Amino acid sequence: MATPRRIGAEDSKTREQLVDAAERLLLRDGYAAVSSRRVAAEAGLKPALVHYYFRTMDDLFLAVFRRRAEQNLTRLDRVLESPQPLRALWELSVEPSGTAFTVEFSALANHRKAIRAEIAEYAERFRQMQVEALTTRLPELGWDTDEMPPAAFVVLLTAISRVLAMEEGLGMSGGHAETLDLVERALTRLEGEAPQPE
Amino acid sequence: MATPRRIGAEDSKTREQLVDAAERLLLRDGYAAVSSRRVAAEAGLKPALVHYYFRTMDDLFLAVFRRRAEQNLTRLDRVLESPQPLRALWELSVEPSGTAFTVEFSALANHRKAIRAEIAEYAERFRQMQVEALTTRLPELGWDTDEMPPAAFVVLLTAISRVLAMEEGLGMSGGHAETLDLVERALTRLEGEAPQPE
DNA sequence: GTCTATACTTCGATAGAC
DNA sequence: GTCTATCGAAGTATAGAC
Numbered sequence: 001m002a003t004p005r006r007i008g009a010e011d012s013k014t015r016e017q018l019v020d021a022a023e024r025l026l027l028r029d030g031y032a033a034v035s036s037r038r039v040a041a042e043a044g045l046k047p048a049l050v051h052y053y054f055r056t057m058d059d060l061f062l063a064v065f066r067r068r069a070e071q072n073l074t075r076l077d078r079v080l081e082s083p084q085p086l087r088a089l090w091e092l093s094v095e096p097s098g099t100a101f102t103v104e105f106s107a108l109a110n111h112r113k114a115i116r117a118e119i120a121e122y123a124e125r126f127r128q129m130q131v132e133a134l135t136t137r138l139p140e141l142g143w144d145t146d147e148m149p150p151a152a153f154v155v156l157l158t159a160i161s162r163v164l165a166m167e168e169g170l171g172m173s174g175g176h177a178e179t180l181d182l183v184e185r186a187l188t189r190l191e192g193e194a195p196q197p198e
Numbered sequence: 199m200a201t202p203r204r205i206g207a208e209d210s211k212t213r214e215q216l217v218d219a220a221e222r223l224l225l226r227d228g229y230a231a232v233s234s235r236r237v238a239a240e241a242g243l244k245p246a247l248v249h250y251y252f253r254t255m256d257d258l259f260l261a262v263f264r265r266r267a268e269q270n271l272t273r274l275d276r277v278l279e280s281p282q283p284l285r286a287l288w289e290l291s292v293e294p295s296g297t298a299f300t301v302e303f304s305a306l307a308n309h310r311k312a313i314r315a316e317i318a319e320y321a322e323r324f325r326q327m328q329v330e331a332l333t334t335r336l337p338e339l340g341w342d343t344d345e346m347p348p349a350a351f352v353v354l355l356t357a358i359s360r361v362l363a364m365e366e367g368l369g370m371s372g373g374h375a376e377t378l379d380l381v382e383r384a385l386t387r388l389e390g391e392a393p394q395p396e
Numbered sequence: 397g398t399c400t401a402t403a404c405t406t407c408g409a410t411a412g413a414c
Numbered sequence: 415g416t417c418t419a420t421c422g423a424a425g426t427a428t429a430g431a432c
Contacts, residue, residue, distance in 0.1 A: 005410080008415075030308035032230045035407060046417065051409055100308075106364055107305035110228035110298075120370045127372045151373035152380045156358065163357035166304055172318045174325045175349035182350045203428080206397075233425060244399065249427055 008053040015053040017043045022064050027100050031108045058114050068101055069122045080133040084191045099165035130154045141190045206251040213251040215241045220262050225298050229306045256312050266299055267320045278331040282389045291355060297363035328352045339388045
């Protein structure tokens with residue numbers, strides 16, 4: 001028989017605080033900084049609680065990932081139904097915390113094989129949602145989908161936003177202005193000007 | 199007075215073996231797997247040697263980074279002078295090990311501040327070399343640099359190759375075929391067909 | 397230049413009291 | 415549900431013999 005080890009409830013408030021703390025550490029200092037002791041300290045709790053709510057640290061990483069992944073899918077849903085979906089999608093894609101999150105988990109997937117499959121599955125789903133939305137939307141906007149199919153459009157948008165955000169995190173900026181201008185002109189051609197803040 | 203601690207010579211064969219081992223570990227298992235003990239084991243040497251040649255682990259990381267960075271700059275130089283520089287640049291950019299290297303050090307820069315500046319400086323230099331080459335080359339090929347300036351072209355090429363490689367490492371592939379096809383058509387329009395292997 | 401030995405820290409994980 | 419206490423493994427780094 002396996003050990004009947006106790007595990008805390010999924011809807012616990014304390015558990016949520018631990019996930020919050022782990023996410024903050026992950027974004028601020030990178031995944032290598034997410035240890036059970038540090039997470040506990042960041043949350044103002046005792047280290048043993050981490051292993052009460054999560055059997056292993058991998059379980060904690062997965063909890064952090066899943067929560068954010070679900071939030072992202074929900075936000076994407078809203079974004080794709082907004083009046084200017086391409087513009088809104090771009091705004092969502094360039095959010096620094098979202099990109100930092102993706103980069104950390106991509107690196108983490110390198111040596112935590114258990115997490116890799118889950119990340120890949122989510123990423124495919126996230127992309128597929130965008131492709132489906134753009135498959136009806138792009139032709140309506142007069143986009144030449146023979147020249148650039150929706151799937152390529154989505155990859156391009158993802159690639160540009162992620163690399164700009166990664167590099168900005170490093171403190172580099174060469175070519176960024178020209179690239180942002182390119183994106184802005186494409187968005188304006190497709191969906192018109194961005195709404196001006198009043 | 200500071201400690202007169204001994205440090206091994208830079209041209210040592212043993213030192214090189216340690217850098218080799220660290221690079222292998224970095225690419226295979228991620229930066230978190232690069233510890234002094236593991237590097238030594240990977241190199242078939244004793245752990246104490248790591249600290250004989252490198253005062254701290256950060257010094258070792260920097261040695262790995264610098265060696266590869268210099269190799270990359272040299273290769274880039276050759277690539278930009280080849281008969282089909284854009285195609286050659288693309289081939290260089292999609293190399294999986296190069297991208298894995300970049301991603302690991304980007305993540306590493308998150309919590310090893312000492313390394314960040316060095317990475318950013320190299321990256322800017324790498325980009326600038328490409329921009330300069332393409333600034334004369336793209337107009338010769340009939341590219342509309344008003345629509346897409348050389349700097350944006352370089353960022354785009356970097357972004358596409360890096361994201362494709364990152365995702366491939368995760369085991370995801372949605373939209374990749376369409377994107378590769380897009381790149382291939384652009385390269386063919388600019389520089390003609392790829393040379394066929396005999 | 398390389399070795400053994402070791403000091404000290406931090407880590408994941410668990411047992412068992414409360 | 416939370417605590418103290420603790421085990422054993424692994425980490426960085428150094429001292430000093432050879």
